[in-house]
Amino acid sequence: MTAPPLLTIDKLSLDFDTRSGTVKALEDIDLTLNKGEILGIVGESGSGKSVLSFAIMGLLDEAAKLRADKISFGGMALNAKSVAEMRGRELSMIFQSPRTALNPIRKVGKQIEDVLVRHAPLPRKAAKSAAIAALRQVRIPDPERRYNAYPFELSGGMCQRVMIAMALACDPTLLIADEPTTGLDVTTQAVVMDLIRDIAAERNMAVILITHDLALAGEYCDRVAVMHAGHIVEVAPAAQVAQNALRHPYARRLFAATPAASAELEDLAAIPGSLPDLRGTLPACRYMARCEIARPDCAQAPLPAHDISPSHLVRCRYCP
Amino acid sequence: MTDQTQSPQTALAPATPDRWAEFAHLLRGNKITFAAVLLLLLLVLLALIGPAIAPYGATTTDATASLEPPSAAHFFGTDALGRDVFSRVVIATRLDLAMAFGAVVLSFAVGLILGPIAGYFGGWADTVIGRFVDTLMAFPLFVLAMGIVAALGNSVGNIVLATAIINLPFYIRTARAEVNMRRDLTYVEAARMAGNSPWRILAVHIVPNILPAMVVQASLNLGWAILNAAGLSFIGLGVRPPTPEWGIMVSEGAGYIFSGEWWTFTFPGLALVLAVLCFNLLGDGLRDLLDPRSRT
Amino acid sequence: MPLLLTLLRRIGSAIPSVFGVILVTFVLARALPGDPAAYYAGASATPDSIAQIRSQLGLDQPLIVQFFGYLGQLAHGNLGQSTSSGQAVLSDLIERLPASIELTLTALMFALIVAIPLGIWAATRPGSWVDHLCRLLVTLGAAFPTFFTALTFVYIFYFQLDVAPEPLGRLSEIYYTMPPRVTGLLLIDTLLAGDPEAFRAAFAQLILPAISLGLFALAPIARVTRAAMLEALGSDYCRTARAMGLSRGRILFVIALRNAALPILNVLGMVFSFLLGANVLIEKVFAWPGIGAYAVNAVIASDYAAVQGFVLMMALLFIVLNLVVDLFASMADPRVRYDD
Amino acid sequence: MTPLLQATALRKLYPVKQGWSRAQLHAVDDVDLTLAPGECLGLVGESGCGKSTLARLIARLIAPSDGGIRFDGQEIAETDLRTFARSPERAQIQVVFQDPHESLNPGFTAMRIVSDHIRSLIPGLTPIQVTARAEAAFEDVGLPLSLARRYPHQLSGGQKARVGIARAIAVEPKLLILDEPTSALDVSVQAVILKLLGVLRAKRGISYIFVSHDLEVIRLICDRVAVMYLGKIVECAPTAQLFAHPAHPYTRALIAGSPDPARRGLKTERLQGSATSPINPDPNRCRFAGRCPLTAPECTAQMPQLRAVGPDQSAACHFAQSAPAKTES
Amino acid sequence: KTPKDVLVEVGEHGPNSLDPMAPAANELSQMVAWQIYDRLVTHGLKTLPDGKTVYDATKIKPELATSWNINADGTEMTFHLRKDATFHDGSPVTAEDVKWSFDRAVAAGGFPTVQMAAGSLTDPNMFTAVDKYTFKITLPKANKLTLPDLVVPVPNIVNKKLALEHATKDDPWALDWTRKNDAGGGPFEVTSWKPGNQIVFTRFDDWKSGDMPQMKRVVYREVGSAGTRRALLEKGDVDVSVGLPPKDYAEMAEAGKVKVIGTLMQNEMFYVDLNVTMKPFDNKKVRQALAYALPYDAIMSQALYNRAEPMYGADAAKGYAPKWPVASPYDTDLDKAKALLAEAGLSDGFKTDLYIDMSQTTVQEPMALLIKEQLAKLNIDVTIHKVPGSDWFAKMGSKSMPMDINYFYGWLDYPEYFYFWTYDGKNNAVFNTPNYNNPKLDALTEKARFLDGGPEYDKTISAMNAIVMEDVPRIPVAHLYSDIAMQPNVDGYVYWFHTNLDYRFITKH
């Protein structure tokens, strides 16, 4: 733990100006990520997982107002310009629903080639063999033939592998995977996740894995960050997940609602209430209204991170 | 990024009270559509009370005051027979709107019957209706309208009919596509499960939900219907004189532009443009409201 | 060869509508007012002479017999004789078709060149003033009756400002020699004949009619371009492209635009139909020797054979056009190639 | 005890075009199934394996190409769909659909959605009775009546799912077919719905056929599980038995594929490739052959039939081993 | 702006045939025939007091025939042909060609035959080619119209040999070929023809039958829109524009930038027909009431822009001059009209239909509207119908229009010629739209036909005029100008009975 972290985010906040008011999509996000580490980000739908990844990738649209004390990547400050330089090269991203995430009218091989050529001036011939190599690396059988396939000719799992090949084409140091396996079959999901994990290990590549499945994050990640309504409420080593050792009331609830973690239907417990409306004024702890251990001063800022251990932070004053 | 938070099914949503609220909101946000709505209200008002507020009769000739330029007595001047162009333009509103609405209502109604049948039942019905639509579409539509009016005679009824016929394919196609999109949705399946007959499913569960798309189509078509009638007038197949109608007035006025009597041509033409513009902008606005894909 | 098969299938599926078109036209033509027999008999007609001519023309036979007779004629490539021009309809149409096609294509070009960039521009800034302005402009363009625009243009640019040539059809044969007919399209034929002067003149003649015609097509094209681009730009694959660091230009003009090409192409078929319809009016204003003007005269003169021939030719033209659109569509989108 | 439902040799073939020739897509192929009253049967399998088709066959939403369905002692597969839709059995078998949004008429209020359904299926009720029933159903699914006047797009996903369930149970069915009722929902909402379904079953004694691709969900809610692969049932066993001793290699792969934090860092053998095409499959070849780690010559020579491999457990694999039935629940 | 030896003319329609003999050939085919064919004889010219040049109906001049003799009783006419004349293809013109051409004209049927019959030319046996350059016509009875009838563009001299090369069994007169091809020997050749678009005439430099025309080339363009035709002329892009609305002629004449020449048409009348066999116009009182009701002055100024002479308000007591057209005694007098209607028992008015020809709307539509407006004052409710041009003849022939606006002019300048076509109940031609049948008038018409001038003739004509003015099956409105507008540098316009431009005389400076 002596090496400096690969990615450091300090006090990142993000607002969206919309016709119906300002959406405070993210607030006070602190995050570090080490080289080669796999960080899982879990949370309910709408908790801000995707916008956080977009904020890192610099893919937000004009309506977004991003503020941060510091975002640094590999020792360099990330800003609109530098991130554009790094996208696809140092930083890469894969998405949910691989079929729609690929250009439907271009051969998949060519799409990989496009990325290669963009970042490293290659003659087309060399690019082609590099693209085939990339396909082979993600264990696509018969890559020479698949090179000429269109996305609609491939199965979902294949498409996701193509996406991964594309994202990894330029050997990034950080890969953000936004729900890469949603919509895939369980067996395919396992294959794809194994693939990401193995390649990350091979290349010492850091991964941010966004998912709403705590069990999945628990199985594949080194650390897990739990998000709720634009806050990271808990960051813990993934081992804690398996042991049901998460501390934040929301994280614990999320765990209890996960079928894989429950032995019986009776054990399954829903989270009361729903995500707060992110427009308007919000209490410092946005989980307050749904929380069983909330006290009046939960509304008061600042809400200090409660360090369970150096690698386990909880954003709650009162959790055990 | 918005596509994650906005489900595409918004398109299927009907007009409900809070949609109207949203519409009002949209109007406030979109000044152009707002202006179009105001304009529409003005046109409708003119259509209702036009004859009452026109300073002169629509067909009152005045031999002593023919082809007078615009003045305080005749805002838009007078035409070759000394009729007041302003009055005629105002009074024509009713007929023009009525023709456009008539044509649109007609094709809307027929489209709303044939399109869903084709879209829901498929098979033979679809083939036959599809062929019918293809046949109509194989004509350059304006020429078809010309043919119909020429064959049946140039009465208001026939112009409306011709316009309705040439617009029919668009309604049938829209309705067919919209129904097709919903035919296999599970809510329709649930209705089927509840023992509803196909006709009831169409009438109660599907057709009401395709109305918004059809209304957009209709509002875009209104302008087209007016232009179509005007075009027919221009080649001499419009309504019969002395009936005031914008298209007729423009085509009559066209004979006077090179001799400098521009007002007989320009004012009815502008009325035409204004009405068409109003309908097109409205159609656009409605589409924005109902079709989230093109919404910002 | 799925491409060829698709084409063949397309042609096959067009046959019923061609038949429908023939039938509708036939019925419509018979319903036109006016008695061709009386027309042929002329001013000195007597009931007897009219009856005689009627039987000569076969007009006294039942409609169904006439229809099959007509089909038989068609099978021999005989479209009949036009009463108003006195020529065989087929030769009239062949003579005049290139003029209309040249005008329509130029108008389409104009519309594409203006509308697609406008649509793209608007799509990159949805909701901004640019977007609203573009929309207002194209909607305004579509709100003007074509003949109104055309006449206004002639009045302003020819009559008042004298910057446009006289609205007297295509190339003035008084000052220029007609190039030998190769394609029938003067812009091409003049160049083939190596006559830049005539090319310039032919182009100058085209400008006003093409613009007044094309204005009408701006709105639909700009509208689909905007919508399709908006959809493409908001799509997952464009987001992917951005995440992969592809350049903005490439994303906009290569990835998004190519994906938007399919809806744009599809609307072109419809736009072409509109243009050919509006042609009728424009050709009248500009004395353009095309088939639109021919059709108007034919309809008004109850010139059966000419009306029927015109509509049939149009229907065939559309079928060819749709085939071309299909061809482009399958080039633009591999999925189309594999669809039925 | 007579089974509530017994399906025999059910088959659904869809005609499809393959190039220029016609072919058959075997969506459901020769499926036998029984369901005891009050039982909950889970149906799992990967996407496209025919779960929904089977569910819809049993629900009599589509007509089988072949085979019989006995429901409550009556043969119902023969009646044509339109007649069945008007028979009293219709109300007995109800379906809860996958996408809660798509399954509600966007032009109807929640109340109208439910009461319309009641009115159609139970003729002869007065409007007051219909409303009363609908309100009772709302109460059963825990939906406040204040929401009943809302349109679907004004409801959250969980609420829409509840409306879908209310619609189904309002006509007091004996069999409820749930086609991935929670797959479109967030975990926390899913938990609520699953619990609600458990409560409803206990309270009303309805039988369930529960379709899901998530084994963990099935594990929580079902008594028995049928695993499908390419139109066929490849294994059927009581839930606990299936998890403890999966007999079919595909079942094992499914279980191994479900994420489990406890398996952190472990390397597991994965299934490679994807399922072969369901169009005109070779009748003499195990459908799983090719992806199966056990593939042996007989697998491509003879289609294994579903056979008992233990008490209550059957599997369609030449190599399925019997295992002692687990006693713990 | 146009070259000096090229004349550019624009008109609304163009020819649909190069030969007026072909079936369904339109009027402009006669214009073409006038330029590309020679006839045996032609008329001389005269200059009117106001300086306009018109043809002189009284003077017959040589064209292909250099001289001719007529026997004493006028039944034998012998023509001596020019020996140096050739057709456009260079072959010489012979009496055989003339004979064949005349045979053709009487045998082709339709309008040409009828027109030939006006000059008693009805049978091929009447025509003999005496020798190579002598042609003889034998008539059963002398007819004063025979010689003038040889001037009209019907007995055109056609290149027999050339035409016969293209004759078929079904088409022995090669009409189908001459419809599309030039078989003439006139001063101009058709060198390019795009039907519906333009026709180009080129001077035939070997023409011998008259003075060589100055124009080397004439381009006749069809421009549908009258406004455009006016604009083209005013901008100087064309030399001559024909067929403009009277308003344009009136204004351009006023402005003086271009030359407008309006000549009163010969033997012409513009009128409103009342169908005497349809109620209520079967009642003379009603017809007279309408004749008193029409808004004549408004029509003159607002529909015709005074490009016509009024044909109303004459003093009936003075009697009618022995000529045609003559003005009617009626003038707008609503009181008289009301009184007459009351006498007819129609003071509550009635409903009727007024038909106009769609191809004539520029003038007829405003006129119809004025009439509608005016008659409304008498509680007469008029519905206006526009009949497509193609249907107009059929409609006229059906005699089913209660009221219509119409006009007629005769190529041959004799009142009885007009009567024969438009009032004669026995002949009952298409142009007798009122379906008028008055045996007394018919007898007078027949009598006048074979009187060659003199007091008896004058008396007969005056009596005929009195009858139709009293009976008013047709309400005279105006005597129209034949208007034409041209660039100031265009000279040599001659008014001909057929009202088309004669390119031979056109000069440009």
Ligand SMILES: Nc1ncnc2c1ncn2[C@@H]1O[C@H](COP(=O)(O)OP(=O)(O)OP(=O)(O)O)[C@@H](O)[C@H]1O
């Ligand atoms: N462009 C935008 N404008 C306004 N609000 C936005 C925008 N993008 C996202 N948001 C809001 O930000 C919040 C976080 O959205 P985000 O997409 O990051 O959620 P998520 O955790 O990824 O959910 P899911 O699991 O459904 O993908 C949501 O409340 C959403 O409504």
Ligand SMILES: Nc1ncnc2c1ncn2[C@@H]1O[C@H](COP(=O)(O)OP(=O)(O)OP(=O)(O)O)[C@@H](O)[C@H]1O
């Ligand atoms: N109407 C139909 N016509 C043709 N093929 C169909 C039809 N409905 C389903 N199929 C095919 O039948 C097979 C089974 O489909 P089914 O929907 O039952 O699968 P599933 O197991 O429910 O999948 P999922 O998990 O994706 O819902 C698929 O291959 C599908 O493509």
Ligand SMILES: [Mg+2]
């Ligand atoms: Mg997300």
Ligand SMILES: [Mg+2]
């Ligand atoms: Mg399914």
